[in-house]
Every structure is written in structure tokens, then in C-alpha cells.
Amino acid sequence: MNDSALFCSRELPSYPSYIFVERIIFCTSLVVNSVTIYCILFRSPSYVGNYKYFLLYHVIGSSLLDLQISGFLLPVVLVSYLSxxxxxxxxxxxxxxxxxxxxxxxxxxxxxxxLLFAYRHYQVIPSFHAHQLSKKKKIFGIILLHLFIMTSLPYVGWAHNKQEGYKARIRQANLRVF
Known part of the structure; x- marks a missing residue:
């Protein structure tokens, strides 16, 4: 048996300074995103119109991603293993x-x-232009866009579970070596 294997730990490192910095980013982004949502809802001018709701949807989505990464998930990426x-x-x-x-x-x-890009595009082109879609087609496009992302999620989960199986086989092979 290899003597160096006795001193190796299988625990994952916790990186306390990384966690501290990410918690500061989490709190800061929570405040900034809350102020942004307040400004969109209550301080935006009236001529913004329906664009306000698309912008609000974007800010909420971006805020959720930001809060997930900096607080809820806090990923530690192992680049050499793509894990x-x-x-x-x-x-x-x-x-x-x-x-x-x-x-x-x-x-x-x-x-x-x-959606933000498409909304601004449809605001710029004239109403009689060939690229201008009807309201039904716009709604259909929004639904299709959401369905495209949602239907790709089961594949992501399946691919991750397949990777877990590969990792388990590698661990078993490494245990047999030592």
C-alpha cells in the first residue's frame, strides 16, 4: 500500500475566504437588484409602456441567477475534471x-x-413591415422559446446522472489500485 494514500483526505475543501467574499456579493446583489426592481416598477416614465414588464422579467431572471450563484449554489469548479x-x-x-x-x-x-431584443426590434420596425408579427404569433413565439429551454432540462439531468455513474466506476477502480 502506498504511504501517501494514508495522508490523503477525501473531504472536500471549504474555502472560507471564498465563501465570505461570495456572501458579500450575495448581500450586495440583493440590495442592488431590489433597488432596480423598485425603480422599474415605480420610477420608470410612462412612455416606457409594456417594455417595463419585459425589463422587469429580465431583471428578476438575472437576479435569480445572480443570487443562486453567489449564495444558494456557490459552486466550486474543478476545471481539470469538468466537475x-x-x-x-x-x-x-x-x-x-x-x-x-x-x-x-x-x-x-x-x-x-x-425577449428584450425582440420587443425592441418590433418597436423599431414599422407596423406594415413584413417582419412585424401579429399578437398571436408573438405569444406563440414566447411560448416556443420557453418550451425549448424547458425541454432541454431533462437531458441535462440525464447527462449528469450518467456522469455520476462514470465517476462511481472510476472511484471503484481507484480503490482497487490502493
């Missing part, structure tokens, strides 16, 4: 569910960014 583990408030949840939550949040930010 990560969580140090956040939600570290008791299985990693496959955390992966789906993280990808869903990223998908929400992508959806809201596309």
Missing part, C-alpha cells in the same frame, strides 16, 4: 437537481434577453 461541488445554502440537495436548477436559471436569462 463542481456546492458550498452554498442548497448543498443538501443532490447535485443532479442543482445542475438542472442552474441550467434552468441560465436558460431564463437567455429567454429574457431574447
Amino acid at each position: 463542481a461541488y456546492s458550498l452554498g445554502f442548497l448543498n443538501f440537495i443532490p447535485s443532479s437537481i442543482l445542475t438542472v436548477i442552474g441550467f434552468a436559471s441560465c436558460g431564463l436569462v437567455i429567454i429574457t434577453s431574447v
Whole structure:
């Protein structure tokens, strides 16, 4: 048996300074995002119109992603293995569910960014232009965009579970070596 194996620990490091910095970022982003939502709801001028709600949707989606990364998930990425583990408030949840939550949040930010761009695009082009869609087609497009992200989430969970199986086999092989 290798003597160096006796001194190796299988515990995951906790990085207290990283956690402290991320908690400061979490509190700061909570305050900044709350002020942003307040300004959109109560301080935006009347000519903003319906764009206010698309902007609010985007800010809420971005805030959720920001708060998840800096507080709830707090990922520690292991770049050499393309893997990560969580140090956040939600570290008791299985990693496959955390992966789906993280990808869903990223998908929400992508959806809201596309919606903001599309809304501004339709405001700029004239109403008689060929690219101008009817209200039904716009709603249909928004639903399709959300469905596209939601249907990709089961694949993310499946791929993560498959990786867990591979990691278990590698661990078993490494235990047999020592």
C-alpha cells in the first residue's frame, strides 16, 4: 500500500475566504437588484409602456441567477475534471437537481434577453413591415422559446446522472489500485 494514500483526505475543501467574499456579493446583489426592481416598477416614465414588464422579467431572471450563484449554489469548479461541488445554502440537495436548477436559471436569462431584443426590434420596425408579427404569433413565439429551454432540462439531468455513474466506476477502480 502506498504511504501517501494514508495522508490523503477525501473531504472536500471549504474555502472560507471564498465563501465570505461570495456572501458579500450575495448581500450586495440583493440590495442592488431590489433597488432596480423598485425603480422599474415605480420610477420608470410612462412612455416606457409594456417594455417595463419585459425589463422587469429580465431583471428578476438575472437576479435569480445572480443570487443562486453567489449564495444558494456557490459552486466550486474543478476545471481539470469538468466537475463542481456546492458550498452554498442548497448543498443538501443532490447535485443532479442543482445542475438542472442552474441550467434552468441560465436558460431564463437567455429567454429574457431574447425577449428584450425582440420587443425592441418590433418597436423599431414599422407596423406594415413584413417582419412585424401579429399578437398571436408573438405569444406563440414566447411560448416556443420557453418550451425549448424547458425541454432541454431533462437531458441535462440525464447527462449528469450518467456522469455520476462514470465517476462511481472510476472511484471503484481507484480503490482497487490502493
